[in-house]
Amino acid sequence: MFDRLEDLLIRLEEIMSELSEPSVVNDTARFQKLMKEQSELTPIVDAYKEYKKCKETVEESLMMLEEETDEEMKELLKEELSDAKKRIPELENELKILLLPKDPNDDKNVIVEIRAGAGGDEAALFAAEVYRMYVKYAESRRWRTEMMSLNENGIGGFKEVTFMITGQGAYSRLKYESGVHRVQRVPETESGGRIHTSTVTVAVLPEAEEIDFHLDLNECKFDVFRASGNGGQCVNTTDSAVRLTHIPTGIVISCQDEKSQLKNKDKALKILRSRLYEMELAKRHDAEAEERKSQIGTGDRSEKIRTYNFPQGRVTDHRIKLTLHQIDAVLNGDLDLVIDPLIAADQAAKLAKMNEQ
Numbered sequence: 001m002f003d004r005l006e007d008l009l010i011r012l013e014e015i016m017s018e019l020s021e022p023s024v025v026n027d028t029a030r031f032q033k034l035m036k037e038q039s040e041l042t043p044i045v046d047a048y049k050e051y052k053k054c055k056e057t058v059e060e061s062l063m064m065l066e067e068e069t070d071e072e073m074k075e076l077l078k079e080e081l082s083d084a085k086k087r088i089p090e091l092e093n094e095l096k097i098l099l100l101p102k103d104p105n106d107d108k109n110v111i112v113e114i115r116a117g118a119g120g121d122e123a124a125l126f127a128a129e130v131y132r133m134y135v136k137y138a139e140s141r142r143w144r145t146e147m148m149s150l151n152e153n154g155i156g157g158f159k160e161v162t163f164m165i166t167g168q169g170a171y172s173r174l175k176y177e178s179g180v181h182r183v184q185r186v187p188e189t190e191s192g193g194r195i196h197t198s199t200v201t202v203a204v205l206p207e208a209e210e211i212d213f214h215l216d217l218n219e220c221k222f223d224v225f226r227a228s229g230n231g232g233q234c235v236n237t238t239d240s241a242v243r244l245t246h247i248p249t250g251i252v253i254s255c256q257d258e259k260s261q262l263k264n265k266d267k268a269l270k271i272l273r274s275r276l277y278e279m280e281l282a283k284r285h286d287a288e289a290e291e292r293k294s295q296i297g298t299g300d301r302s303e304k305i306r307t308y309n310f311p312q313g314r315v316t317d318h319r320i321k322l323t324l325h326q327i328d329a330v331l332n333g334d335l336d337l338v339i340d341p342l343i344a345a346d347q348a349a350k351l352a353k354m355n356e357q
Contacts, residue, residue: 106172119198124157136333143167185310208277
């Protein structure tokens with residue numbers, strides 16, 4: 001591990017030197033590539049430098065303690081030695097986590113699909129709340145959201161909604177949200193005050209670019225139709241809506257959010273490309289069953305991952321047995337309360353697996 005860290009330290013110094021060269025500054029693509037590598041290496045190298053400094057402090061303090069006669073100075077040296085010794089194992093663990101293999105999709109934007117499941121109108125109303133939760137979370141991280149497809153139920157609920165979140169590291173944090181989200185509460189329409197259970201399904205797909213996944217347009221069938229619903233001027237008077245069918249898989253995507261047929265077609269293709277890319281990733285995961293076991297439930301849409309219990313004000317994530325009595329905060333977009341422990345548990349599982357090898 002330390003040989004690798006020394007190599008990374010040297011590599012960062014090389015990058016810093018290259019970034020100051022005029023030829024690199026004038027080459028936008030090269031400059032951006034080096035800046036990205038620099039931002040990835042800096043936290044690792046900073047932690048390694050602190051680790052080396054702590055090791056030096058231990059050695060120096062031990063030597064000075066042997067020679068020092070002043071009792072007050074000895075106490076200060078012992079304190080410094082104790083702090084450095086305590087910090088070393090913490091930094092070793094930190095470095096192991098920083099050196100864990102990164103998911104190649106972590107820096108990607110995401111396409112999020114939310115569908116109302118069991119529970120009829122109540123499930124659709126909760127699907128709309130889950131959508132708003134993700135939008136507020138995106139806003140808190142200064143990510144951008146863009147609606148791609150929406151099917152409403154007429155009373156403020158969403159039968160299904162697809163939207164895109166654009167921002168640095170969006171997939172690295174939101175990939176843990178794929179699965180079944182369950183809500184337990186008394187619906188507004190329930191006169192008897194009984195608690196109902198409803199579900200929504202969330203799928204978080206890394207945005208697939210053309211270089212990630214080749215899509216054969218000959219396998220795609222496009223139909224255009226007149227958009228329906230509240231779309232403002234023009235939306236109901238032109239054939240701007242697009243229905244895309246992927247013939248080999250039978251996947252059908254409808255987009256009618258834009259007034260332009262071309263924009264709706266582009267959105268539909270973007271969703272299809274990401275869905276097919278996700279299917280390809282799932283195949284790879286299945287081929288690496290052990291690797292998947294070490295992950296904290298990312299990607300499986302049929303897995304019940306979380307319960308939102310309104311009467312108790314409770315949110316429970318079943319994968320890591322985390323219970324928070326902060327349902328309002330979570331639904332208002334403070335999702336880091338759940339995501340941070342999920343990331344920590346995922347890293348701990350991967351570290352444990354690495355230590356077994």
